[in-house]
Amino acid sequence: MVFKKMLSAFGVGGPSVDTVLANPNTRPGLALDGHVNLVGGDAPARIEQISVGLVTRVEIEGGDTEYAGVMEFHRMPVSGAFELAPKQQLAIPFQLPVPWETPVTDVYGQRLHGMTMGLRTEVAVARAVDKSDLDQVSVHPLPIHERILDAFQALGFRFKHADLERGHIYGVPQTLPFYQEIEFFAAPQYAQTVTEVELTFVTSQQGVEVILECDKRGGFFTGGQDVFGRYSVPHSDAARTDWTPVVDGWLRETTSRYGGLRAQGFGGPGHYGAPGQYGAPGHYGAPGHYGAPGHYGAPGHHGRRGPGMGGVVAGAALGVAGGLVAGEMMDDAFGGDDGGDDGGDFGEE
Structure with a gap:
């Protein structure tokens, strides 16, 4: 029994998590819908919280050097604390609003060379290694x-x-x-x-x-x-x-x-008047106006799963080595480079 508890603390025989998005395509101001599928392990587990968040690769300047780090920039809790029985199966729905400032990753159906975006799921397990899942997301322009x-x-x-x-x-x-x-x-x-x-x-x-x-x-x-x-x-x-x-x-x-x-502040007012003065909100204002996220194709399963990333790794808290490791994890999760050659149209070869 003691040996089993020790193995559970290291994640052996513990719960597993797999997040499925209804559609990985979205736009700024819309939402990502999906389910967090949780399966209990060999022993009961105390789940402290389940959360989902958007992560991306960011260029960070530190002194005379510049390096890439992975930053979680938007997070939402999906579930609070509960007990997960052995082998119990749960499907927990969620709808994550996509911030208006979320960067565009895909144009004309092609991934922009240099852009990476993912949905990270974190399951906090009491007295054990946290579980996580990473799913590729495509953000299309408004x-x-x-x-x-x-x-x-x-x-x-x-x-x-x-x-x-x-x-x-x-x-x-x-x-x-x-x-x-x-x-x-x-x-x-x-x-x-x-x-x-x-x-x-x-x-x-x-x-x-x-x-x-x-x-x-x-x-x-x-x-x-x-x-x-x-x-x-x-x-x-x-x-x-x-x-x-x-x-x-x-x-x-x-x-x-x-x-x-x-x-x-980049000089005087621009072609459309003083910066920040938009007038009345346009007809694209309300989230969801562009239609359900199925617009870009049939809903499908998420991309290849990768290892989890612990915590927010951004800013001064992230060293050069940490940034490189996090970047490699994103590459591994999403299949390497983001596609597209330097020069030419948006991602077209």
Whole structure:
């Protein structure tokens, strides 16, 4: 009996967990529906809590180095404490709201190169090793995101890479501790002015803040510099605006500036008025308006399971070694690289 208790403390013969999502595809502002399937082990177990959370890989700067760490940025309890009998089977439903600022991972049905997103399930077991499960999640763009990305492609920009940077953008309201940068090689008509453009969306229920960072080429007597532009757009403008000339105007306005605008909140008000002033919420405001998460295909089982990740590993608490280990765990869980080649369209080969 003592030996069995010792084995149970190390997770041998203990409960097992497997989370199944109704559909791993979602969008910011919607929700992920699923069930946590729990099976009791060889002995009774005291379950202290079951929770689910969204995790992703974030670039973290530490001194002169930059490394990738895995951050849990949104968590919700699924169940409180209860007793799990030996071999007992439970299916516990949940609906996890997806934050509006959740970064986009998939565009045009392709995974953005550099992006990883997962749903982590944690089962806290009293006096034993906690159990966990990790499931791949795909976050698709909202209509306003799609229209702006379409405009970049129509203007001839080629997708390069996407990642998440830990930190906050000056003057932009953020609820998450990171922001997404979608990087493009400059289109031919801008090539003499800029080398690359980085696009950031900071989304809320009312609309989106669009931040442009242009890597401006240096002149004969001047060095290169980064210039910034910020523009506020309501969701309601998605379908009623010709976005190609609008984005072209943003880029030309931004690249006409000089550097040093970051500390000034990216300069003056953008094309759609003062930053943050969206007016009345658009018709995309209410979660669920885009339809059930089955829109992208038939519901299916989650991706390949991987080992659990203990706790939140982000910020100053995460060292370089910890970040590398966590990153490898995400790679193992999701089958390695995120797909897509550098250069070209969004993830297309």
